[in-house]
Amino acid sequence: MGRSDCDETMGRGSDCDETMGRLSLYLDRELSDDEVGEVKVHLQSCPPCEQVFDFQAELKRLVRKECCTDDAPARLRAWVRKLAVENTEAAK
Amino acid sequence: MVVLGIAMDGEFSLFERHIDALYRSALRLTRKPEDAEDLVQETYLRAYRYRRKFQPGTNEKAWLFTIMTNLFRNRLRQRRAPEDPLDEPGTDFFIYDQLRREGMPVHLMSPEEIVVDRGFGDEVKRALEELPMPMRMVVMLVDVEDFSYKEAAAILGVKIGTVMSRLHRGRRALQKRLWEYSGRPRPSIAVGGHA
Numbered sequence: 001m002g003r004s005d006c007d008e009t010m011g012r013g014s015d016c017d018e019t020m021g022r023l024s025l026y027l028d029r030e031l032s033d034d035e036v037g038e039v040k041v042h043l044q045s046c047p048p049c050e051q052v053f054d055f056q057a058e059l060k061r062l063v064r065k066e067c068c069t070d071d072a073p074a075r076l077r078a079w080v081r082k083l084a085v086e087n088t089e090a091a092k
Numbered sequence: 093m094v095v096l097g098i099a100m101d102g103e104f105s106l107f108e109r110h111i112d113a114l115y116r117s118a119l120r121l122t123r124k125p126e127d128a129e130d131l132v133q134e135t136y137l138r139a140y141r142y143r144r145k146f147q148p149g150t151n152e153k154a155w156l157f158t159i160m161t162n163l164f165r166n167r168l169r170q171r172r173a174p175e176d177p178l179d180e181p182g183t184d185f186f187i188y189d190q191l192r193r194e195g196m197p198v199h200l201m202s203p204e205e206i207v208v209d210r211g212f213g214d215e216v217k218r219a220l221e222e223l224p225m226p227m228r229m230v231v232m233l234v235d236v237e238d239f240s241y242k243e244a245a246a247i248l249g250v251k252i253g254t255v256m257s258r259l260h261r262g263r264r265a266l267q268k269r270l271w272e273y274s275g276r277p278r279p280s281i282a283v284g285g286h287a
Contacts, residue, residue: 066216
């Protein structure tokens with residue numbers, strides 16, 4: 001992971017460890033506003049950690065993009081539409 | 093106007109608008125188009141049957157996914173297929189770690205060119221479908237369908253800590269498979285440490 005880079009270039013800060021430990025939570029938007037601010041400040045000042053962040057963020061986008069390519073078949077779509085219409089009429 | 097998730101005035105219903113998300117997730121769970129269609133149909137039948145339990149204004153996508161994942165898990169139990177656990181200790185940065193170990197210029201490489209641009213078509217989907225079921229469900233809900241940890245926990249009926257643990261192990265296993273698909277050598281040493 002990026003910490004070895006931080007070790008070499010930044011003198012291994014505990015901030016690097018903390019940021020790497022929070023990186024997935026940050027990418028998943030699971031941190032508080034204060035925590036987000038702390039991570040952002042560190043990433044802006046630490047290129048090695050920012051590099052890990054960029055890579056992981058792109059990987060997350062890639063997984064989503066590649067797994068969102070299957071649309072429901074027309075037959076299934078029509079079946080669900082029919083069900084919705086039937087239930088709409090039944091609810092009237 | 094929308095009442096109880098049903099379309100009025102010719103609009104798409106709240107439920108219908110999630111059909112693509114449900115179908116692609118059903119595909120990842122069942123791995124077979126015909127089984128996925130069947131699972132989605134049953135999900136919608138239940139959704140309409142129990143629509144009075146759905147509260148308009150709440151998250152209908154999460155409600156539909158709760159129904160679908162419960163249905164799917166019931167099917168698994170009936171077939172007695174175990175929800176196999178997989179212990180994958182280490183960090184969420186498997187691919188990044190491997191590239192670093194190989195001395196690759198990571199700052200010049202994107203995950204896309206490493207994983208996708210190698211002549212494969214569906215390697216990410218395949219890698220997801222090969223994950224053990226508990227991890228597959230969590231990665232699918234959080235990474236593909238963008239549910240929060242809290243929502244994923246509610247959908248699956250587990251604690252948030254369990255979601256986080258499965259997500260961590262699932263991502264790591266997913267990256268491990270993508271790494272293998274990319275044609276790069278298998279890791280010769282344990283990964284996850286970075287000192």
